[in-house]
Amino acid sequence: MAENRIKGTSLFSPYKMGKFSLSHRVVLAPMTRCRALFGIPGDALVEYYTQRSTPGGLVITEGTLISPTAPGFPHVPGIYSDAQVEAWKKVVDAVHAKGSIIFCQLWHVGRASHQVYQPGGAAPISSTNKAISSRWRILMPDGTYGTYPAPRALGTSEILEVVEHYSQAALNAIRAGFDGIEIHGAHGYLIDQFLKDGINDRRDDYGGSMENRCRFLMQVIQAVVSAVGVERVAFRMSPAIDHLDAADSDPLNLGLSVIERINKIQLQAGAKLTYLHVTQPRYTAYGQTESGRPGTEDEEAQMIKTWRRAYEGTFMCSGGFTRELGIQAVAEGDADLVSYGRLFISNPDLVLRLKRDAPLNKYIRKTFYSQDPVIGYTDYPFLGEANAGQAQRSRL
Numbered sequence: 001m002a003e004n005r006i007k008g009t010s011l012f013s014p015y016k017m018g019k020f021s022l023s024h025r026v027v028l029a030p031m032t033r034c035r036a037l038f039g040i041p042g043d044a045l046v047e048y049y050t051q052r053s054t055p056g057g058l059v060i061t062e063g064t065l066i067s068p069t070a071p072g073f074p075h076v077p078g079i080y081s082d083a084q085v086e087a088w089k090k091v092v093d094a095v096h097a098k099g100s101i102i103f104c105q106l107w108h109v110g111r112a113s114h115q116v117y118q119p120g121g122a123a124p125i126s127s128t129n130k131a132i133s134s135r136w137r138i139l140m141p142d143g144t145y146g147t148y149p150a151p152r153a154l155g156t157s158e159i160l161e162v163v164e165h166y167s168q169a170a171l172n173a174i175r176a177g178f179d180g181i182e183i184h185g186a187h188g189y190l191i192d193q194f195l196k197d198g199i200n201d202r203r204d205d206y207g208g209s210m211e212n213r214c215r216f217l218m219q220v221i222q223a224v225v226s227a228v229g230v231e232r233v234a235f236r237m238s239p240a241i242d243h244l245d246a247a248d249s250d251p252l253n254l255g256l257s258v259i260e261r262i263n264k265i266q267l268q269a270g271a272k273l274t275y276l277h278v279t280q281p282r283y284t285a286y287g288q289t290e291s292g293r294p295g296t297e298d299e300e301a302q303m304i305k306t307w308r309r310a311y312e313g314t315f316m317c318s319g320g321f322t323r324e325l326g327i328q329a330v331a332e333g334d335a336d337l338v339s340y341g342r343l344f345i346s347n348p349d350l351v352l353r354l355k356r357d358a359p360l361n362k363y364i365r366k367t368f369y370s371q372d373p374v375i376g377y378t379d380y381p382f383l384g385e386a387n388a389g390q391a392q393r394s395r396l
Helices: 043-051 082-097 156-175 190-195 215-228 251-269 283-287 299-310 323-331 342-346 350-356
Strands: 015-017 020-022 026-028 058-065 101-107 180-185 233-237 276-279 315-318 337-340
Touching (some): 082 101, 156 180, 180 190, 190 215, 215 251, 251 276, 323 337
Parallel strands (some): 026 058, 233 276
């Protein structure tokens, strides 16, 4: 928003995000880490999120399952059972003790799943019966990679039940003490499977026109807003990302259509969502490889600028940001906040390192999705410890 484009604004300037006061604009992005054994957040998650918390910082959790049909990875946390809610309270309390704000990302993978993750070995649910192509592979519980199976398209009458799962998960998150929730509508997962015309082949009220393809998302947002209040709700989208075959023929206008509808919800509510979180198009090329090089100014960057101008609220960007690109995005008014993923994995004190322009630890991709509670998770060194040749000692 224009009021936040103040001369001299930097990645490390304070920011008023709705009712929350941030001391800087570096955000911990939501990232799947597979350390919540059997779906229950444990001490490893307490340690991990506490390490990455800063006074006045914003932390977003990894994708957190809204129901038993939601998973597509092993050992990811949920927020649909009482046991999960109670376990999350320990994480939230520890993060709050460090002075951070923490949002829970609500997640349903839709067709990006497998029978092994589904109750009773059923087919995953989606907007479609079409499977994800063999270009993509799914991580199985035993650490191998498999093929995505054909999903089952939800019947029209079933969709509102899934909407209710989002609403109840949001209520559960607030009960666990979270400051708010982020609805995951990006990267080829369930909501994106309804939004993208490259996937959605429905012929009912949820397919075909832009209005119909946006219907499920709008029902989810409205239900969650009604449950916990508009100022505790955020949304993540990636109209230009083809992750998991999630392609659209007109990503610019898809993004604008979603933003237009969210602006209307905000106007009706008399308050804004906490933020809109948008993944940069370069995520596909850069985020999936070690060698990709992020760009700055191109046609896709203009798309982000167009969405930024259209959205009436706090605008967060993610996807392949370096220190320099993050500073540039905020200074030029292209983003209010910047979320960092892989760099935050290997640098628990990333905010300090970016502020000082200090060297960064290199991340180890092969440990991203292991179940080890320490290695590749809480053992990356803090600034100073690395120089002294001492590994960060986990309390676990």
